[in-house]
Amino acid sequence: MNFPSKLIESAVDELAKLPGIGRKTALRLVLHLLKSETEETTDLADALTKMRNDITYCEQCHNISDTEVCSICANPLRDQTSLCVVSDIRDVIAIENTAQYKGLYHVLGGVISPIEGIGPSDLNITSLIERIPGSEVKEIILAISPTMEGDTTSFYITRKLRELGVKITTIARGVPVGGELEYTDEITLGRSIVERTSYNKV
Amino acid sequence: MNFPSKLIESAVDELAKLPGIGRKTALRLVLHLLKSETEETTDLADALTKMRNDITYCEQCHNISDTEVCSICANPLRDQTSLCVVSDIRDVIAIENTAQYKGLYHVLGGVISPIEGIGPSDLNITSLIERIPGSEVKEIILAISPTMEGDTTSFYITRKLRELGVKITTIARGVPVGGELEYTDEITLGRSIVERTSYNKV
Numbered sequence: 333m334n335f336p337s338k339l340i341e342s343a344v345d346e347l348a349k350l351p352g353i354g355r356k357t358a359l360r361l362v363l364h365l366l367k368s369e370t371e372e373t374t375d376l377a378d379a380l381t382k383m384r385n386d387i388t389y390c391e392q393c394h395n396i397s398d399t400e401v402c403s404i405c406a407n408p409l410r411d412q413t414s415l416c417v418v419s420d421i422r423d424v425i426a427i428e429n430t431a432q433y434k435g436l437y438h439v440l441g442g443v444i445s446p447i448e449g450i451g452p453s454d455l456n457i458t459s460l461i462e463r464i465p466g467s468e469v470k471e472i473i474l475a476i477s478p479t480m481e482g483d484t485t486s487f488y489i490t491r492k493l494r495e496l497g498v499k500i501t502t503i504a505r506g507v508p509v510g511g512e513l514e515y516t517d518e519i520t521l522g523r524s525i526v527e528r529t530s531y532n533k534v
Numbered sequence: 535m536n537f538p539s540k541l542i543e544s545a546v547d548e549l550a551k552l553p554g555i556g557r558k559t560a561l562r563l564v565l566h567l568l569k570s571e572t573e574e575t576t577d578l579a580d581a582l583t584k585m586r587n588d589i590t591y592c593e594q595c596h597n598i599s600d601t602e603v604c605s606i607c608a609n610p611l612r613d614q615t616s617l618c619v620v621s622d623i624r625d626v627i628a629i630e631n632t633a634q635y636k637g638l639y640h641v642l643g644g645v646i647s648p649i650e651g652i653g654p655s656d657l658n659i660t661s662l663i664e665r666i667p668g669s670e671v672k673e674i675i676l677a678i679s680p681t682m683e684g685d686t687t688s689f690y691i692t693r694k695l696r697e698l699g700v701k702i703t704t705i706a707r708g709v710p711v712g713g714e715l716e717y718t719d720e721i722t723l724g725r726s727i728v729e730r731t732s733y734n735k736v
């Protein structure tokens with residue numbers, strides 16, 4: 333694609349580095365900004381720069397936080413006995429939005445992926461192990477995506493945590509709520525049968 | 535959606551103002567920037583700000599240009615007898631990339647849209663009419679999208695240009711090259727029959 337202006341070209345180049353944004357989409361965004369008030373562009377640029385430069389992470393759970401300890405860790409009303417391990421900050425936001433979980437979190441910052449060169453030492457696993465002894469944590473819930481990398485990570489963590497004497501659980505896998513059996517992939521459907529739960533405790 | 539940080543929230547808010555970017559996508563982009571080098575964010579912010587502040591438009595054709603007269607208008611090898619009228623800079627880029635057109639352009643900066651409050655005076659129509667007398671232009675090609683607004687705009691321009699004694703044409707509408715007849719919408723297919731072209735000039 334040829335551009336009539338170097339300024340446009342470099343703006344498109346930078347936007348197209350973002351995941352899921354191709355050069356056509358980038359050009360559409362650039363032309364939108366050109367048509368809008370200058371403030372829309374400067375506000376966007378400022379928000380991104382400020383976010384990137386000033387962001388800090390909770391020193392306990394590694395969630396993003398504007399304070400040293402995040403609002404979840406600092407909240408005494410949260411259930412201090414359960415700790416939910418997730419790979420990503422996005423997962424914390426998703427779980428919080430379900431309003432079904434009242435415990436604490438621990439953000440790994442990724443999953444073990446030999447292909448991408450991500451090993452256990454690149455993740456917040458040591459700090460996870462270190463925060464259990466002396467804490468009130470009784471159950472660790474592994475809420476990691478059931479992909480190959482995710483399962484490898486869950487397996488690795490389970491092995492590391494084995495000696496700490498806490499209960500380790502994982503989120504249920506199965507047919508999505510509202511999902512049709514016939515449209516569910518075979519592996520998920522198979523697991524949902526093997527890991528069936530009882531309706532009545534007989 | 536609740537965010538663990540005000541910095542994240544305002545970055546997401548700003549990104550989600552862009553067309554086609556929802557809050558989920560915006561969050562994904564923000565988390566990508568947080569994982570990448572700081573330079574990726576500052577380079578993006580700088581490119582956008584510089585583009586928005588320093589951009590200039592060609593004083594002849596209103597195409598985006600880093601110089602007073604754009605490289606197309608300034609090129610004596612371009613065919614000075616045909617002038618292609620488009621609504622948007624994007625269209626110039628798209629047509630240039632076909633390498634099928636060697637003439638000049640005129641960018642309207644939009645189409646007439648009563649719903650969006652865009653009238654003829656909001657577009658570069660006066661400067662189009664003014665640049666024809668005394669120029670070498672013999673044919674004006676209206677390359678405006680065949681939507682209701684686009685057709686209104688083409689009709690308005692045709693009426694305005696009528697007295698200037700130049701030939702006015704419009705781009706062909708029809709079945710896309712490589713497109714299947716059965717998947718073409720009825721209106722397009724209908725037009726492609728009405729506006730059929732001859733294989734042999736008998």
Ligand SMILES: [Zn+2]
Pocket residue numbers: 390391392393394395401402403404405406
């Ligand atoms: Zn925290």
Ligand SMILES: [Zn+2]
Pocket residue numbers: 592593594595596597603604605606607608
């Ligand atoms: Zn020009």
